[in-house]
Amino acid sequence: MKEVLIVGKGKSGLAAGRLLERKGYSVIYYDDREKTFIPENPVLVVKSPGVPSTHPIVQLFRNRGIEVIGEVEIAGRYLKGRVIGITGTNGKSTTTALVYHVLKKVWNGKVFIGGNYGIPVSDFAAETDDESISVLELSSYQIEDLKNFKCNISAVLNVTPDHLNRYRCFEEYLRAKLKLVNHTEDRIVVNRDDPSLSHLCKLKKSLTFSMKSKSADIFYSGGEVFFKNFSFDSSEFPIKGYHNIQNIMASILILASAGIDPAKAVDAMNDFKGLEHRLEHVRTLNGIVFINDSKSTNVDSLEKALLSFREVILIAGGKDKGIDFSPIKSLMKERVKKAFFIGETGKKLEKLFSDVTDAEFKSSLEEAVTSAYKSARSGDVILFSPGCSSFDMFKNFEERGKIFKQIVEELK
Structure with missing residues (x-):
């Protein structure tokens, strides 16, 4: 038997x-x-996404001339039907879930969701058929291992500095993300507002979305989203926030590329409640709103969260991934009344932002939440948007978010 x-x-x-x-x-x-x-001499070596290409075992077999591929690549060899691949530094989980939500309601064939979104592609690849659609969230770790894998439709939502503890520089991380473009056959959905992606907007197979430019295929202006001869009021959607308008626009382009009528897609989106730990409303207590954005693991996601609220009391910090937070200093000054920083980056962030807002380091999440609540007034938003990964204090962002919600629920 082949090993x-x-x-x-x-x-x-x-x-x-x-x-x-x-x-x-x-x-x-x-x-x-x-x-x-x-x-x-195995016939094949398959590496998990979390295993870097520099791992000694990976290098050993590559030097022997044995094929080394990733989990998504091997699963792709057994996928049938159409494949949608969605990547980006932020927003990919929500966009993946939103596209899947609509397809489940309007598509007659089988619909699957997975990849970086909870379920490995290998768990359902053998169940797909010629009429099925697989919606895959793909991380840079998964994309960098692709070889012959193909998407019919892909989306690159944004690329901002992240995972610099694994990649030597932003450019290397960007290349890993953009490799998905070379594995896309029919249509690419691109964020026109991201300067790192400007060259993709010129490709014939690209469709673009924008919060700023009316020359994009779908754009936002004056509270409305416009797509061809169709428009709708973005405030009617249950999911809120600047970044979610982008996710909605990207989803409409993806679905339209898959042959779904935009009006039907928007109608199907109206009962989408959003994902846990993504700008999730936890509780309103004495007029103070608590928001759980534990999925925020980089400075761009923190920036998008801050753009969604005013009168913010911020709780942020976590494991240091070597990301520069200074680009959001002006936004911090404009939106944040007081900030409490925790974790490995806590004292560094306290020092960085102390000249633009009232900043304090706290040794635990519980201490930060308690202090934030004591300093808040009715109408304030206590926003937990770490901007860092969780591994210095928690198992993952899900555990971090659940603990935050538990602390909030126990407040008197």
């Missing part, structure tokens, strides 16, 4: 192993935390 080595025993690696076993392969798993037998 395949899976490097990494996270959910993506295990899903790839299950798929390959169903296809008749003998699967061996390697994980740094365990002592594992390593085969001499």
Whole structure:
């Protein structure tokens, strides 16, 4: 029996192993935390997204001339039907969920969702058929391992500095994201407002969305979204915020490219409630609004959150990924009444922003929430938008957000 080595025993690696076993392969798993037998000459090596290309096991087999691919790549070899790939530094989960939500309501065939969005592609690839549509959220880690994988439609929502603890510079991170364009056959949806993506807007197969330019294929102006001879009031949607208007516009272009009538798509979006930990309203207590934006893991997502509110008391900070926060100093001065910083970056952020707002470092999330509540007045928004990853204090952003909500719910 042909042997395949899976490097990494996270959910993506295990899903790839299950798929390959169903296809008749003998699967061996390697994980740094365990002592594992390593085969001499596997027919294929599949690495989990979290395993960097510089890993010694990956390098070992590449030097031997053995093919090394990622989990999405191997799953793609068994995908049927149409594939939509969505990437971006921010907004990709909401856009992926929104497109899936609409397709589930208006498409007659099977619809699947996965990738970086919870479910590895390998878990459903074998269930797809010629009429199905797979909506995939794809991270830079997943895209950098693509080889022959193809999307019919892709979207690049934005690319701003992130994951600089894995990539040597922003340009390397950008290249990883934009590799998806080379794996797209029919249509690319692009953010016209992102200067890093300006060259993509000139491609014949591109459709663009914009908050600023009326020359985009879909654009926002005066509270309305305009697309061809169709327009609608963005304030009617249950999901709020500057960034969600962008996500809605991108979703409409993706769905239109898939043959879905824009009016039907907008109608189907009206009961989409948004995702947990994305500008999620937790509670209003004594006129003070608590917002959980724990998914905010970089400065761009923090900026979008601040653009969505005024009279903000901010709680931010977390693991240091080497990102520069100074570009949002003016916005902090304009929107933030007081800021409480936590985690590995807490003291650095306190020092950076102390000249534009009242800033304090707190040793725990609970202390920050309690202090924010004590300093707030009716009409204020206590915004938990860390702008950093969670791994210095929490298992992941979901755990971080749940703990924030628990602390808020216990306030008297």
